[in-house]
Amino acid sequence: MATELRGDGIHFGQPTYNQNGQETNDNTYQGRAAAVVKVGFGSCSTVNQSASGGSGTEGYVDGSEINMGVPKASNNLYRVWYQSVSDDNDGSISGIGFQIWRYTSSSGWNKLLAQGSHASYDNNMSDWYRTNNGIFWVQVHPSYPNEEHYFRLYWNKHNVGQVRFNSSIGGDQRRNGWQNNTFEVWEINRQIVTTTGNYNPNY
Amino acid sequence: MATKLNGTNIEYTDGSNQFTKSPLVKTRYTSHPTVNLSLPTWGGETDVSPNIDMGVPQKSNNWYRCEYYNVTDDWPGSGNGGMGLALYRYTPSSGWLRAQAQGQHANYDNDSGDFYASPVGLWYIPVHPSYPTETHIFKLMGTKHPSCNIRVNSGIGADNRIGGWINNQFSVTEVDCDNVAAINNLTTY
Numbered sequence: 001m002a003t004e005l006r007g008d009g010i011h012f013g014q015p016t017y018n019q020n021g022q023e024t025n026d027n028t029y030q031g032r033a034a035a036v037v038k039v040g041f042g043s044c045s046t047v048n049q050s051a052s053g054g055s056g057t058e059g060y061v062d063g064s065e066i067n068m069g070v071p072k073a074s075n076n077l078y079r080v081w082y083q084s085v086s087d088d089n090d091g092s093i094s095g096i097g098f099q100i101w102r103y104t105s106s107s108g109w110n111k112l113l114a115q116g117s118h119a120s121y122d123n124n125m126s127d128w129y130r131t132n133n134g135i136f137w138v139q140v141h142p143s144y145p146n147e148e149h150y151f152r153l154y155w156n157k158h159n160v161g162q163v164r165f166n167s168s169i170g171g172d173q174r175r176n177g178w179q180n181n182t183f184e185v186w187e188i189n190r191q192i193v194t195t196t197g198n199y200n201p202n203y
Numbered sequence: 204m205a206t207k208l209n210g211t212n213i214e215y216t217d218g219s220n221q222f223t224k225s226p227l228v229k230t231r232y233t234s235h236p237t238v239n240l241s242l243p244t245w246g247g248e249t250d251v252s253p254n255i256d257m258g259v260p261q262k263s264n265n266w267y268r269c270e271y272y273n274v275t276d277d278w279p280g281s282g283n284g285g286m287g288l289a290l291y292r293y294t295p296s297s298g299w300l301r302a303q304a305q306g307q308h309a310n311y312d313n314d315s316g317d318f319y320a321s322p323v324g325l326w327y328i329p330v331h332p333s334y335p336t337e338t339h340i341f342k343l344m345g346t347k348h349p350s351c352n353i354r355v356n357s358g359i360g361a362d363n364r365i366g367g368w369i370n371n372q373f374s375v376t377e378v379d380c381d382n383v384a385a386i387n388n389l390t391t392y
Binding site: 007009031039072085129176189192 | 205206208213215216217218219220221222223224225226227245266268283285287289301302303304305306307308309310311312313314315320322323324325326327346348378380382383384385386387388389390391392
């Protein structure tokens with residue numbers, strides 16, 4: 001069967017897959033736009049990056065900047081996902097949290113959403129490791145939708161103890177640029193997001 | 204309204220518009236079936252997921268987005284204990300590769316009594332550069348450090364494990380990399 005444009009959508013000329021990962025030939029077509037428009041991903045570059053300094057100190061997560069280009073629609077959303085591994089290096093009271101920042105040439109860098117200074121934390125429980133993660137939905141800048149959109153991660157810490165993230169750990173396997181962390185940004189077609197509940201990312 | 208081909212996009216009957224091809228090619232997911240699976244001490248690893256067979260990738264420059272979630276417990280709570288998972292890739296010609304690994308105690312407490320956590324992992328793994336026309340299979344393996352008991356896929360009071368879901372999830376998505384905005388710092392292998 002050749003790929004055909006029909007009234008109800010596009011019918012493909014090869015097997016496609018349903019939501020259970022099963023290949024299907026019949027009645028398989030795309031009847032609405034794809035939810036995901038564009039993908040950017042990578043690994044932040046510094047292994048054992050130190051979150052040092054006093055309580056409330058924050059800093060750039062090295063190598064996290066992703067240029068997502070100009071969005072396809074002014075009301076599109078960005079789905080941001082990160083994962084790292086942190087360690088309270090000196091074993092004292094300490095925690096860390098991550099933030100998502102957005103840039104356009106007219107707006108500059110804006111802090112959008114932040115988990116707080118100790119989204120993972122232990123109270124002086126000696127050596128302590130955590131797999132940190134976060135999911136953030138943010139929006140195209142409402143005033144500058146025609147400009148390139150960049151995204152970065154920042155960290156914030158509490159209290160004064162030493163924290164490292166993107167940690168090297170015995171038995172790990174960090175190859176070809178992966179440093180025990182992953183950061184991804186997906187541009188999402190707002191037409192396909194049918195509800196955001198009481199969440200209005202209009203900033 | 205019928206589906207229409209416009210100058211720069213496809214316009215569907217619900218009014219939605221698509222300007223580029225979908226970056227997501229295929230998704231498959233699973234859950235390891237053994238509740239309260241014990242992990243071996245580092246030096247050994249055990250399977251923490253069934254294999255996910257992603258078939259032959261659509262293109263040689265694609266990547267696979269691999270994600271897991273679990274619930275762990277250092278039962279009975281005495282001693283230092285931690286765990287970490289590794290992501291393995293297989294093609295028939297290459298065999299299994301321990302592609303990336305979090306380490307033996309990516310999730311760890313220092314003898315803090317009974318202690319639970321919900322660790323996660325996210326990796327982007329490239330199509331094998333030498334065997335892009337072969338079936339690609341992925342799995343997770345786990346290890347612990349140092350020696351106290353660690354269980355994963357934990358059975359916990361008030362949990363609700365139905366439909367084969369055993370308090371863990373593993374999913375793999377093939378990503379079409381003709382349309383990626385950026386691949387930061389990662390190279391193929």
